[in-house]
Amino acid sequence: MLAAHLIYKFIFGGTVLYLVKLFPEITIKSRPVRRKFIRQLRKNLREVLKEFDEGIKVTGKWDVLEVETSNDESIITKQITERLTCTPGIASILKAERHPLREMEEIFQLTLKAYGEFIIGKTFAVRCKRNGQHQFRSVDVEQYVGRGLKKHLKTAGVKLKKPDVTVALEIKDEFLYIIREQVKGLGGYPLGCQDAVMSLISGGFDSSVSSFLTIKRGLQTHYCFFNLGGKAHELAVKEVALFLWMKYHSSHRVKFVSVPFAGVVEEILTQVDDSQMGVVLKRMMLRAGERIADDLSIKALVTGESVAQVSSQTLSNLAVIDTAIDSLVLRPLCTVNKQDIIDISRDIGTEDFSKNIPEYCAVISKKPTTKANIGKVKREESRFNFDVLEFIFINDETQEVERFFAG
Structure with missing residues (x-):
């Protein structure tokens, strides 16, 4: 041409x-x-x-x-x-x-x-x-x-x-x-031809790119954000979600659910063995995400996990994490290298957002296990006060992405 x-x-x-x-x-x-x-x-x-x-x-x-x-x-x-x-x-x-x-x-x-x-x-x-x-x-x-x-x-x-x-x-x-x-197009399937999914978005490279990939595949992608860093963290992640919506899936209305998760982290830090904290945190996030998704009639969750990228993402750990819920968990990046993920984020326009957003989940444990055992994980969770998890559903906030920063 x-x-x-x-x-x-x-x-x-x-x-x-x-x-x-x-x-x-x-x-x-x-x-x-x-x-x-x-x-x-x-x-x-x-x-x-x-x-x-x-x-x-x-x-x-x-x-x-x-x-x-x-x-x-x-x-x-x-x-x-x-x-x-x-x-x-x-x-x-x-x-x-x-x-x-x-x-x-x-x-x-x-x-x-x-x-x-x-x-x-x-x-x-x-x-x-x-x-x-x-x-x-x-x-x-x-x-x-x-x-x-x-x-x-x-x-x-x-x-x-x-x-x-x-x-x-x-x-x-x-x-x-x-x-x-x-001009080359995006490819994929038209948005709305497949069922909706709920992306657990942190605003980092991985969750932003995994959200883009589900959008590209025709999945109406909503967002669930677990707030560990306060209002500034939430606003930064909202900017990522708004950017993705405006550029790639504004043909559909998209929800953004903000979940106050600091209390859950505090409970894990005080009640759960250090080596199991990362796995337990991910299981709590899946539990919360599934419940929020169920309320919106969404049948699948999306995460940005990539096999072996960090300690919680070994096959053993991912298998244990998934037993926390019955819903399908999609991992579009499961075999993608980190540099390739960063390259995709640059291509789609999210790199500048993601590189300035701290990774909060990574600092929760000093000596995380790479071979989680479901029995041990459940014993650790037995000391967790699940009323704390229930509390977040009273205080979560749901917004339409298109209404961000309006008025």
Whole structure:
């Protein structure tokens, strides 16, 4: 596709057109499931794009969606493109011109007008994708247009492998699409196609990235925060949740539950053996998270744990931790290296938030066990006053993420 410095905004007929290509895993679903996913994606796109244009059109039913806006301001088209690239369910976004399909010569003339100034002095190749019944093949279009461009312009010639400029055309039924820019999408499934989950978020690298990954997979992701660091800690984590919501899943309303957990930690510090503190703390968090999730009819929890990253995350310890509840616990990062997690956080935009948030759970135990025994853990928990755990449900606070810092 065009090099970045050649990409520019294009306007035709007062509208800007985007072709939205579906995430490939959607296209291999059964017809009813595929139809459901596409319908959900259309709905999501209308929701996240309406702030840019109340009259924005999202059409298409099967293999590609078309997004049309009459707002051709460059800043708006840039924001629309960015929003599309951050919406789950999309493989790629193509900015395109759409024309009625006529004779081969007109295809060439339209392509010459669109691409002419960008291939002068450069190597190029014409690529055509075709769908529908026509009297010509895709290669016929490529050869005809390629010969014409070479004849009419002072180019560096045709180069089929790694050209400076790829002249991209698509023909679908009775329409010609001249592709002016292609941007990679987020992939994954449309948000709302799967059940909701509750992410236990601390604001650090791991929980932020694991939340992003469940969002990307189409899971409506709500947040549960165990406050161990006071109001400043809560505000910092809310900023992370708000950022994720605004950028990746604003098509749906999302809840943020803040749980005062300092009392639970204090009880653990006074009643539980040092070596078992980390495991017991995680079990208490799962218990609290499950109850909060149940109240919201959410059936699964999400954590940012990665196998062996810290002492509480050995397989033995994770197995014991999970026995505290019946709900499913998802660990999207279970096999991901720490540096890779940090790299993902940088890519998705959460790094600057996460690197400034302290890790409170890591300082609770001086000599943590790496091979927890369920019998010993239960004996330690028998000394824990579970009234303290009940108390947090009286004082937890639930907010809609979109209402953060409002008014």
